[in-house]
Amino acid sequence: MTLKPVSTTQGRPAAGSAIIAATDVTKSFTTPDGHALPVLESVSFTLHEGEIVALLGKSGSGKSTLLRCAAGLISPSSGSVSYRGEPLNGANPGVAMVFQSFALLPWLTVQQNVELGLQARGVAEAERRDRALRAIDLIGLDGFEGAYPKELSGGMRQRVGFARALVVEPDALFMDEPFSALDVLTAENLRNELVGLWEGNEAPVKSVLIVTHNIEEAVLLADRILVLSSNPGRIKAELTVSLPRPRDRRAPEFEALVDTVYGILTERATAAGDAHAAGPAKPAAPPTPSSNPLPDVSPGGLSGLLEILAARGGEDGLAEIADELSFEVDDLLPLVDAAVLLDLAHTDGGRIELTPAGREFADADILTSKQLFAQHTVTKAPLVRAIVQALAHSGDHVLREGLFLDLLRRGFSDEDARRQLDIAIDWGRYGELFEYEKDEGKLELEPEALSVL
Structure with a gap:
């Protein structure tokens, strides 16, 4: 999907040769009980010189995993990643990264933190110092070279992270939710400065790959947006952003593209719907707790x-x-x-x-709305339904939470399994479907829940 160009983007030249290419990247992790947990499935994309690409998706889309595969920090289960045409067999030599957490060493000064990457590459001390000071000046921290991280605000610490990445002059700057830990105004200021450096050809990088869940951030920064679906992650759509920089959030073209991305992210495509295009439709598989995870809401x-x-x-x-x-x-x-x-x-x-x-x-009034919530939750939310059914079929209508955690770990990481169960408990208690004794880790069916099944 591509919006028609509104204006030629000023500053950077058109996208050039390929820096990084991912081909049919699939990644699965192994759960503690030995089951495969699919995170990415057959993802292919190319990052070219002169472009900013955003990987956009909800939780569970595998966007950070894809970023780490492209950086050579983890290996795909199948498929390949290449840098300048050469297959990766370790860390990508052309990439520097900025993370959501500032990841600064608290016992080192700003300058020493910025020099770390150069030191690892064996750059001589005098050159390290000169390059680090230039990078510190570039990102607006001149005068703070001798400060320690604890003396800096969150925005200033993230600037150090940017300086540390830029000082090695990478082909590609990778950013994993770099603004999400900052307050709104600080994040907006840093985004604008990053765009200014990029457009003014001051940033010593040839391309940028950013992971984000923020739609407006993707539209503000990127030349291309890759929208990933979830569980496992696949590229659902690719959009070209031809709006001139700096971009105006209030412009009709900007709002139109944001609405387009919203539409893509909120679509609920089904396997049966896709099958119509390829041939006779197959019966859709029944929804499961892993195929239809609970959204993290109250x-x-x-x-x-x-x-x-x-x-x-x-x-x-x-x-x-x-x-x-x-x-x-x-x-x-x-x-x-x-x-x-x-x-x-x-x-x-x-x-x-x-x-x-x-x-x-x-x-509805409060009591009726709770009853309606219970009915819809048991009918439509697979995890809540599974818990209620399991409790209904147990002898005393009581089960330990470990049973459900073990089952959830077959489709989720330990952390996500815990979070899914916590959401289900919240929903179940609100709908008066079951009670939860936290100290003993037990769930007990409410008598009224039997009428909902």
Whole structure:
């Protein structure tokens, strides 16, 4: 998908030769019980000279894993990554990285932290010093060379991270959610400065690859956006951004592209739908806790979204709702996913509309809305349904949480398995489906839950 060019981008030349190429990259991790956990599946892309590419996706899309494969920090389970046409067999020599966490050594000064990469490459002390000071000046920390990380604000520490990456003059600068740990104003300032360095050809890099979950950030920075689907990650769409820099968030073309990306991220494509194009449709596999994970939202937050929609006549644009609430639209996406999962709303492009069930839920009193939530959760949320059914079939309607954690680890990492169970517990308790005794790690079925099955 490509928007028609609005204007020729000034500053950088058009994309040139390939720096990094990923071909059919698939990556699986092994869970503690020996099962394969697929994270990426058959992902291919190329990063060229003179371009900024954004990897955009929700949690579970494998975008950070893909970044690390391209950096040579981890190896694909299958497929390949090449740098300047040569297959990678270790760390990518043409890449420097900036992470979400500042990853500075607290016992070293700003200058010493910036020199680390040069020192590892065997650069002589005098040259290290000169290059480090130039990089520090470039990113606006002149005068703080002798400061320690604890003396710096979050934004200043991230500037040190940028200087440390830029000082080695890499072919490709990789950034993994580099602004997400910063406050809104600091993040916006750093983004603008990065764009200024890039457009002014001051940044000593030939290309940039950035991982983000923030749609507006991707549209603000990137020349191309690769949108990844989740569980496992696949490239769902590729969009070219031809808007001139600096980009105006309020411009109709900018808003149109943001809406396009929202539409892609909120689509719920099904395997059966894809099969129609290839031949006779096969019966869709029943949803499972790993194929349909629970969005990380609270029942109260979901109720709030549905009530807002009801007050707006039952339908509105995601961007308009987010703007009125002073949130990023990305903050609404988990709530939207939950509403769609429970069949309380559906999406069309960048708009969301209540279903009849959603209207009933939004108009109900508290007690009725909890009963409706319980019904929809057991019917539509595979993990909650699995827990309720398991409790219903146990002798005393009590089970330990370890059972569910072990099962979840077959499709999730340890951390994500714990988080999925915590969300399910939150939803189940709200719907009065089961109780949870944290100290003993036990779940107990509520008597009323049997009527929902």
